[in-house]
Amino acid sequence: MLAYVLRRIGQSVLVLLVTGLVAFSMFRFVGDPVDNMLGQERTQADVERLRDRLGLDEPFAVQYWSFLTNAARGDFGLSYRQGRPVAEIIAERLPATLELAAVSAVLAVVLGVAFGIYAAIRRGGWLANAIMTASLIGVSLPTFLIGILLIWIFSVELGWLPSYGRGEVVDLGWWSTGFLTASGLKALILPAITLGLYQMTLIMRLVRSEMMEALGQDFVRFARARGLPERAVTLRHALRNVAVPVITVTGLQLGSIIAFAIITETVFQWPGVGLLFINAVQFVDIPIMAAYLMGISVMFVGINLVVDLSYLAIDPRLRAGAGGRT
Amino acid sequence: MRTLALCAATILTAAPAAAETLRWARAGDGLTLDPHAQNEGGTHTLNHQIYEPLVLRDTDGELVPALATEWEVSEDDPTVWRFTLREGVTFHDGAAFTAEDVVFSFERALSDNSAMKELLGSITEIRAVDEHMVEFVTDGPNPILPSNFTNLLVMDSGWAEENDAVEVQDFAGGETTHAAMNANGTGAYVVESREPDTRTVLTQFDGYWGQGEFPLDVTRIDFTPIQNPATRIAALLSGEVDFIQDVPVQDLSRVEGAGGLVVRTAPQNRSIFFGMEQGKDDLETDSIEGENPFADVRVRRAMNMAVDRQAIQRIVMRGQSDPAGMIAPPFVNGWSEALDALPEGSLEEAQALMEEAGYGDGFRVQMDCPNDRYVNDEAICQAVVGMMGRIGITVALNAVPKAQFFPLVTGDDTEFYLVGWGVPTFDSEYVFNFLVHSRTGDRGSWNATGYGNAEVDGMIESLSSEIDEGARDATIEAIWERMAEDVVYLPLHNQVLNWGMRESVEAEVDPEDQPKFKRFSLQ
Numbered sequence: 001m002l003a004y005v006l007r008r009i010g011q012s013v014l015v016l017l018v019t020g021l022v023a024f025s026m027f028r029f030v031g032d033p034v035d036n037m038l039g040q041e042r043t044q045a046d047v048e049r050l051r052d053r054l055g056l057d058e059p060f061a062v063q064y065w066s067f068l069t070n071a072a073r074g075d076f077g078l079s080y081r082q083g084r085p086v087a088e089i090i091a092e093r094l095p096a097t098l099e100l101a102a103v104s105a106v107l108a109v110v111l112g113v114a115f116g117i118y119a120a121i122r123r124g125g126w127l128a129n130a131i132m133t134a135s136l137i138g139v140s141l142p143t144f145l146i147g148i149l150l151i152w153i154f155s156v157e158l159g160w161l162p163s164y165g166r167g168e169v170v171d172l173g174w175w176s177t178g179f180l181t182a183s184g185l186k187a188l189i190l191p192a193i194t195l196g197l198y199q200m201t202l203i204m205r206l207v208r209s210e211m212m213e214a215l216g217q218d219f220v221r222f223a224r225a226r227g228l229p230e231r232a233v234t235l236r237h238a239l240r241n242v243a244v245p246v247i248t249v250t251g252l253q254l255g256s257i258i259a260f261a262i263i264t265e266t267v268f269q270w271p272g273v274g275l276l277f278i279n280a281v282q283f284v285d286i287p288i289m290a291a292y293l294m295g296i297s298v299m300f301v302g303i304n305l306v307v308d309l310s311y312l313a314i315d316p317r318l319r320a321g322a323g324g325r326t
Numbered sequence: 327m328r329t330l331a332l333c334a335a336t337i338l339t340a341a342p343a344a345a346e347t348l349r350w351a352r353a354g355d356g357l358t359l360d361p362h363a364q365n366e367g368g369t370h371t372l373n374h375q376i377y378e379p380l381v382l383r384d385t386d387g388e389l390v391p392a393l394a395t396e397w398e399v400s401e402d403d404p405t406v407w408r409f410t411l412r413e414g415v416t417f418h419d420g421a422a423f424t425a426e427d428v429v430f431s432f433e434r435a436l437s438d439n440s441a442m443k444e445l446l447g448s449i450t451e452i453r454a455v456d457e458h459m460v461e462f463v464t465d466g467p468n469p470i471l472p473s474n475f476t477n478l479l480v481m482d483s484g485w486a487e488e489n490d491a492v493e494v495q496d497f498a499g500g501e502t503t504h505a506a507m508n509a510n511g512t513g514a515y516v517v518e519s520r521e522p523d524t525r526t527v528l529t530q531f532d533g534y535w536g537q538g539e540f541p542l543d544v545t546r547i548d549f550t551p552i553q554n555p556a557t558r559i560a561a562l563l564s565g566e567v568d569f570i571q572d573v574p575v576q577d578l579s580r581v582e583g584a585g586g587l588v589v590r591t592a593p594q595n596r597s598i599f600f601g602m603e604q605g606k607d608d609l610e611t612d613s614i615e616g617e618n619p620f621a622d623v624r625v626r627r628a629m630n631m632a633v634d635r636q637a638i639q640r641i642v643m644r645g646q647s648d649p650a651g652m653i654a655p656p657f658v659n660g661w662s663e664a665l666d667a668l669p670e671g672s673l674e675e676a677q678a679l680m681e682e683a684g685y686g687d688g689f690r691v692q693m694d695c696p697n698d699r700y701v702n703d704e705a706i707c708q709a710v711v712g713m714m715g716r717i718g719i720t721v722a723l724n725a726v727p728k729a730q731f732f733p734l735v736t737g738d739d740t741e742f743y744l745v746g747w748g749v750p751t752f753d754s755e756y757v758f759n760f761l762v763h764s765r766t767g768d769r770g771s772w773n774a775t776g777y778g779n780a781e782v783d784g785m786i787e788s789l790s791s792e793i794d795e796g797a798r799d800a801t802i803e804a805i806w807e808r809m810a811e812d813v814v815y816l817p818l819h820n821q822v823l824n825w826g827m828r829e830s831v832e833a834e835v836d837p838e839d840q841p842k843f844k845r846f847s848l849q
Contacts, residue, residue, distance in 0.1 A: 031729025035736060039365025040748070040760070041444035043768045047736065082522055083358050083495040083506050092521070148556050155564045163560040164552050165525070269552045271524035278553075279523065282698070284729045 001312075008308055012301045017068075019297040023290065024064040032056075033080045033284035054080075067290055077287035081279065086287045090273060090295070095175045096166055097265070097272030101257045103188050104196030108257075109250055112200040116207025120215065121234055131204070138201035147194040147267035154190060162187050164269040195264040199253050206249060210242040217241075248307075255303045259296050346848050347546040348831070350841075351558055352571040355523045355551040360505040361479035362434055363495040365441040370477045371840040375528055375547065377479035377511035380409055380428065381472050382842075385592075385834040387657035387752055389472060393423065393480055393512060397472050404467040404793055411458040415535045417482040418509075418516045425454035430483035432462075439494040445474040445750075447768070448790070466791040469798065473751035485510040514540070514844040515547060525550050534844075541847040562587065562826050569831055571839065573824040575646045575701065581826045591646075592835035594823040596748045597653040598700055600633075600693075600710065600816040602626060603741040605776020611692035611722070611741050619689050620741070626813035628679035631671035632717045633710060633816055642705045647819040652806060653747060653757060655820045657837060660754030660802040665810065676717050688718025694740040695723060696731040701821055707744055735774045738765075743774065746821070750838070754802045758786040762809060777814045 034050050051057055055066065070077060076086035115131050122128040138146075155163035167183030169176045178184025214220065215238055223233045262274035269275070273292060280288035356372030357364045380394035393412050400406035415423035432452045435442040448471070451463040464471060486492050491505035509517050514536060515528035528547040536542070550567070552558040555574045561567045563584050573581055573589055581587050602620040603609060609618050619625045635649035648655075651666045680686055695707035704725045711721040721742070734740040749756050763769040763786045764778025785801050792798040809815070823835050832847040 029730075031727065031731075032733040033729075035732040036729065037364070037441070039441050039444070040750075040772075041365065042441075043444065043771055044736075044765075045767060046444070078502060081357055083360070083363055084502050084522075089522075148560075151557060151560045155566070156560050159564055162566060163564055164557050164566070165550060267554050267557055269550070269554065269557055271521065275523065275553075282727065282729060 004312065005309065008305060012305045015301055016294070016297055019301075020068070020290075020294055021061070021064055023293045024060045024067070027063075027284070027286055027289065028060065030281060030289070031284045033286060036283050037080055071291075071294070076291045079280075079285050079288050081283045081285040081288070086291045089276065089288065090291060091174075092176075093271060093273045093276050095177065096270060097258060097261055097274060099178060100188065100191055100195060100264070100270060100272060101254070101261060103192040104199070104257055105250070105254055107192055108196040108199035108203055108253075112203030113207050113246070115200075116204040117211055117234065117239065119204065119208045120211035123212065132208075135201040135204055138197045139205075143194060143198065143263045144267050146197060147190070147264060150190045150194060151267070161190050163190075166271060191264050191268040191270050194267070195257060195261055199250075199257060202253065203246065203250060207242060207246055210245055211238060214238040214241045251307070252303065255300050258299065345545050346543055347548055348544040348569060348843065348846065348848075349548045349550070349567040350569045350571075350843075351550050351552045351561060351567045353551065353553055353555070353558070355526070355549075357522075358495060358506045359509045359517070359520070360491075360495050360503060361481065362431075362437075362440040362442050363506065365445075365477070367839060370479075372526065372549070373479055373509075373511075374477075374513070374840055375515040375843055376509045376513045376517060377481065378513050379478050379480065380411075380475050383476055383752070383836075383838065385836050385845075387595075387837060389476070393428075399467075399469075399793075400461070405464050407462045407464070407468070407471050408455070409460045409462070411460065412535060413458055415512050416533050417485065417512055418531055418533075419482070419485060420533070421482050421484050421510075423480070423482075423512050424457050425460045427480055427483045428452075428460045429454050430486065431480045432478065434481065434486070434492065434494060435478055437494055439496045441494075442478060445478070467793045468790060469793055469795070470751060470753050470755065473753055477750065480512065481505070482510050514542060518546075523551060536844060540844040542844055543848040544843045544846050547843055559826075569825065569827040569833075569841075571823075571825055571841065573826040575644045575824070578644070578646070578824060586829050588827060588829050590825045590827065590833065590835050592823050592837060593648055593655055593657075594748075594821040594839060595655055595657070595750070595752075595837045596700075596746050596821045597650060597655060598647075598703075598706065598744065598746045598818045598821060599653045600629075600818065601735075601743050601745065601775045601814075602629070602816075603774070603776050604814075605778060606741075609691065609741050611690075613690035613720075614685075619683070619685050619691075622683045622685075623813060624679045624683040625685060626816075627669075627671075628676040628683070628717050629714065629719070630669045630813050630816050631676035631679070632673065632713050633818065634713055635668055635819060637713075638706060638709050639819060642702050642709050643819070643822075646701070646822045646824065648822065649819045650817045652810070653761070653815055653817045654749055654754060655837070658749045658752050658754060658757075660757075660799070660806060662803070665803070665806050673716060680717050685718065688720060690720040690722065691742055692722045692724055693742040693744070694731060694734050695725045695744045696728045697725040699728040699731070700744075700746045703744060703746075706818065710744075736771065738774050738776075740774060744818075745772070747772070748838070754806065755786070755789045758789070758802075758805055762786060762805065762814060775814060777812070779808075779812070782808055 034047050038046055038050060055063060079086055079089055082089060119128040119131050151163045154161045165187060166178045167187035168181040169178050169184055170180040178188060220233060220238055223237050261272060262278055265272045265274035266278055276288060277292045354368045356369040357366060358369060359373060361373045361377050378392045380392060381389050382392040384390045393415065394409040395412050396410040398408055400408050411425060417423060429452050434440065436446050448464040448468045449462055450465050453461050455461055462471065489504040491503045495503050495506055507520060514531055514534045516531045518527040518529045520526045526549045530542065530545045552561055558570050559577045562570050578589055581589050604620045606618050608616055612619065639645060639647045639649050649668055651668045654661050693707060695704055697704040707723055707725060711723050714721045735743055735745060747761065759769050760772040762773060763783050765773055782805060785805050789798060789801060823839055825835050830849040832849060
């Protein structure tokens, strides 16, 4: 059992190290940071001196090793673009992304489940059909287009909501939040819809199909036969059976919401880590790119590790099998 | 009704300057507040509101006094420039501005980690003569030295020492300085708050020396970078910002058509042109073995004729460019109408030239082009690919982001490429030094054409120490003529700046794309 856990953790660390190595081997294809860091007037000698000082001529494996050893000490270096510590910049930008991701996720789950149940119960009704058709749009339209459309309707034409930024934020010292001001809350609406729309439709379609399957099963028929009100049948009995797959998918999707906020953040100029990453790629800001990519892989590997270990907790066969081997 | 309106207008104008916030957006943020850590347009633009140089350019490109009131070459020694400093100037924290600050700032800008040191390469000594007089000693007479000072912002020496900001930001060493996030300048605006890439708020400096001299109608600047062009336009159209610096050409009519908004336009200090590898004996990307077709001036001349600059202006740029026959905009010293005339010659003549050069059947070659650096850069390249096809040159286009593109040019890894060039010194020597002189240690770093001509090199080198203005201008003209004759580059056009703003904002477009908000007036 312990060996199984240790083995899983060991595998996760290995995956992380390999991901980092692949990322570092790719940086050279992004471009050369020195061209961005020195102005138009630089001479060849300046270029070579800076390349040498930054260690850019070293083989990528060596660069990766020095990144790892520094990162192990909590030092992620200085951003080439801003000249400030990477850890400080990321800490400053993370709250924006996490708040956006949280609101999007809540939106996706609440609306997704509600619409999914409705579409399953009222199958064939005109509103259910309309919801299903709309969900197709949500799945097939690219995020940036949805964002631009929302901006066009709600900011330019109607003038109700801001088109960019986070509005006024309250700085709590270690966290800046947009939840405490009216403008901050208003600024969250459009990006949260844009970011959460895909997940919402995904959850909705999943809930609908699982729900329809559940509604056709014997225990539902028996419940109805017992004369339970329809409300109790669907919400208490059927929905409970749908919960497990929905929670699993939602958990895994949360990681993608954070990791793929990049496009939404670019469209809405949302000052989170996704926008930071895009800027870093354009500038070839290697320290930021490295820290971001490592952070995202830690998150994904972490989520998968938790899922794996939770299977172990849930499924007794796995426990027995693992125990048998040790 | 009319009297009422008149009354209202009188009341409005008579009211003392109330807090007038200007909400400003552009594609990118300043990278740092440290004035010597990055030599980049967006960074200078932000820092110019907070800090000031000794001399500045007005919107016509003329040098005007800023922290210096007068400047001249010393009568006794042509290698000494003497700057008289403005009196009664204070920094934001109240410290007095003196010669000591100038000496400190220029020495800081000359230090190893500074990104500005190349502009000051000829300076050997900076000395304070008295409280308000500074002398710059150069390694030879340098007639255009003040032109290099327009982006050299002056810091307070005392503040820098107290805050451990004497050294410029060192990216490699891993040390960050106080000056990257904080500032104490003499400029018209003080930093109220700054969140990099998110929002920067500046408020007017009460003790600014220029009160009365400049409109100073903008009392507060709320600056947000908005990268996505569609979002930036939406923010202007919805009234969330008052001024944006970069209106995409396809959105010009939309902004102009919206009520209460205007687009103000002016030629930008940036020329777009093509370069070709003409020095090598054989090209790597071409279809002809053992020969370099670009080395034949007839081929280059034919290519120059085949580029239809007017068509590019009309279709690709939607009218937003000034076709050019030389790679310098009109306000640069050395520009003349004759030199800037578009190359003559019909398509038939171009085809005949190709025939004459022995390439009547044409050849294939690769063109490298940035896709995120200049206005419609990739579309320009695509158009030129078609135009080259008409004289038999089949071009394979390789369009890449700037971070991958520029290493090709500086590393001499491209054989046909598009670049743009601005002339911050407003003098042709700058163009020649970087683009025409053969590649040596400190010159020709942007010359990827392989063009190297000892005679021209000699003429270029003579410019830096020629004090007779007439003789110097004659040499400049001769070099430009030689460039045209040898078809070193294929000039294309000068970019045009489009600033979009509320109608009530009165501003002249700055050819360097650096708005100075103290000069803005609000109706």
